[in-house]
Amino acid sequence: MSTLKDDLLEAWQAKGKDKRFILGIVGAPGAGKSTLASRLCAEINAEISGKPAIVVPMDGYHFSNEHLSEINLLALKGIPATFDSHAFVDTLARIKNTMDESVLCPRFDRSIEASIPDDIEVKPQHKLILVEGNYLLLDDSPWSQIASLLDQSWYIHCPADTLFARLIQRHVNGGKSRPQALEKVESTDLPNASLIETTKSRATRVLQ
Numbered sequence: 001m002s003t004l005k006d007d008l009l010e011a012w013q014a015k016g017k018d019k020r021f022i023l024g025i026v027g028a029p030g031a032g033k034s035t036l037a038s039r040l041c042a043e044i045n046a047e048i049s050g051k052p053a054i055v056v057p058m059d060g061y062h063f064s065n066e067h068l069s070e071i072n073l074l075a076l077k078g079i080p081a082t083f084d085s086h087a088f089v090d091t092l093a094r095i096k097n098t099m100d101e102s103v104l105c106p107r108f109d110r111s112i113e114a115s116i117p118d119d120i121e122v123k124p125q126h127k128l129i130l131v132e133g134n135y136l137l138l139d140d141s142p143w144s145q146i147a148s149l150l151d152q153s154w155y156i157h158c159p160a161d162t163l164f165a166r167l168i169q170r171h172v173n174g175g176k177s178r179p180q181a182l183e184k185v186e187s188t189d190l191p192n193a194s195l196i197e198t199t200k201s202r203a204t205r206v207l208q
Contacts, residue, residue, distance in 0.1 A: 004036075004154075004207075005043045011152060012128055022096060022149060025132040026203060027156035028193035029078065030166035033132040036156065036207075041130055054126040056095070058133025060106035060115050061088040078188045080135050080143065080195075088133075089142045092149045095122050095129055110174065134192060137199035147202060155203035163193060 012021040025033045037055045045051040061084045068074040073082050094103050107119035122129065136146050137153060147153065167189045171181035200206060 002043070005040055005047075008040065008128070008152075009044065009048075015151065017127065020096060020099060020127050020129065021151050022092070022129045022131060024136040024146065024150040024153040025130060025156065026134070026136045026153055026196070026199065028158060028163055028196045029134060029189045030163045030170060031156040031158040033134075033156060036154075037130040037132040041128075044128060050125055052126060053128040053130060054120070054122055055130045055132065056092075056105050056120060056122065057108060058083065058088060058131070058135065059108035060120070061085070061091075062108055062115050064115070065113060076188050078134075078192055080138065080140070083135070085135075085142050089145050089149075092131065092146060096149050099124055113174070134196050135199075137202040138195075139199070139202075152205065153203045154205045154207055155200045156207050157200065160193075164190075 008021075008023060015021055025037050027033050034055075034057060037057070041053040041055050044053040062077070063073075063082055063084055065074055065077070068077055068082055073079070076082065091103065091105055101124065103122040104118040105120040105122060106115040106117050108115050131150070135143050136150070137155070138144065138146075164185065167185045168178070168181045171184050172178060176184065
């Protein structure tokens, strides 16, 4: 972890520490994106005064379950169409281009399967923005605009059997029975993982 942290700090310093550096952390569901982002953020903020790092997760931009029910996509929650991608892209653009005022972002609470609006505040002091999500490198509009907003993108490659076990456990922990968890993984998570895998070549770095 310290090597990744040092690499990130070196890249930020090369750009200029008075400037904002946005790192995209990409990978399939269960690959470890949020874990990596939170650990990098904690280590950087423990080392550097002013706590310059913050995590902005893509998951906060899930459409509500009510809206997904209305458009018949609740069962497929997690596919690209179940996110407010336009709002996500707009927020990243404001973070990149706004340095003198705060930008508010939603946070997804897995315990209630819903987003909490304006729960993350990106302040002017935050110069290292760790954006983590599945679809940061998709080539479809408006997702395709994200790559130009990132200074670097790191793709986490995770073996399929590890992903499968983690995803089953995630859904069981969320209250699903094992058959329900298996159905969700096979209907949504694994197809998503295959789609996300096609974006790996666009990343500036692949982490094994």
